Amino acid sequence: MHEDMRALLNAYLDGELHGWRLLEVQNHLTSCESCRNELRELRAVSDLLRAAPLPEFTPAERFAANLALRLPRRPLKAQLQRGPSLTWWLAPLALMGLWFFVQTLIWLTTVLSLALSGGLLGESFSWISGSAAQSNLFAFLMNLFGGHLGTATQSTLSLLDRLVLFGNSLINQWFWQAIVALLYWLWMAVWWLRTRGRAFLPRLARA
Amino acid sequence: MALVKTVDTELGLIEQAQQGDRNAFGELVRRHYESVVHVVYRMCGEVQLAEDAAQEAFLRAWINLPSFEPRANLRNWLYRIAVNAALDVLRRKSETFVEDEETLMVSDQMPGPEETLIRKEQVELLQRALRNLPEASRSVLVLREYGELSYQEIASVLDIPIGTVMSRLNYARNRLREVLQSHAQEMENAHA
Structure with missing residues (x-):
């Protein structure tokens, strides 16, 4: 107990103890003369250290002027950072370009599909749409069982297949856009962390 | 503001x-x-x-x-x-x-009653002892006494755990306290 308290005397002297630990040391000091003496001696050491006078130094103005003569023209790391920063700023531009490309592709596909289904393009582009709006899996199942599937089963399979086709189409349309958007937000988050966020993170971690 | x-x-x-x-x-x-x-x-x-x-x-x-x-x-x-x-x-x-004797000397502006002279001697003694401390303890003590940093700030500046700050500070101040004690003992013996 006594040794534990002795180890805390410096922290007590420096005002670094709080709460129950502070009370514990204060209570111990009222009853322990040895610790009171030690605290007094530690305080004397601290006072004597701080009482040591300082000599004359070069004035700040002259020191700064002398230092300016020795400074390299620019911080070396700033020069190194200039290269990557261009690449860094190209990232959102590239993502926007990718998004524009995906949008154009989807738009063209939709227009072509509508034109095909409306018969506006005749037979010249029939290779694009295929012969039927059925998935490979559905065609495989039908071939496997020949024509032996019941009508109800065929209808259910057909409905499921259409749902799968709808899902695929949805994924094709939205998947790439979602990826691009996600990458863009990721870039924004990293940018924020690099510029302002790092100052707040330690505070959040301490909170 | x-x-x-x-x-x-x-x-x-x-x-x-x-x-x-x-x-x-x-x-x-x-x-x-x-x-x-x-x-x-x-x-x-x-x-x-x-x-x-x-x-x-x-x-x-x-x-x-x-x-x-x-x-x-x-x-x-x-x-x-x-x-x-x-x-x-x-x-x-x-x-x-x-050692630069000029800078180790305590300012002569302090007037000369005996107690003040003893204090000047102690200040000088501690400055010498401070420079003889191991680097790690000296850094912590200097940042505390002259940089006036908190334990948390010292830990951050030196990139060490706060417990290490406390143990190094304990070591440094106790070492200086011993120097003062042994000096006082020598003075007593000399007067005896």
């Missing part, structure tokens, strides 16, 4: 200096020179060594400034660099280091 303005101005200076603005960096040097040179002087114990270490510290700060987070505490960052610079300067000069 004035404090906020000062902080903002310093932030602006740091950002300008990070872009390579030498004038902005010069202003930062003028603002922090005194506290930096005082801390390194306590590490080195000699004016010339302290100014060499301070110069080296600010040169390193200039070079590494782009990696500094502008909203962090610049003074503490400079202390970290300065303590390392002081230790490097001391290591380089260790073979030729001769």
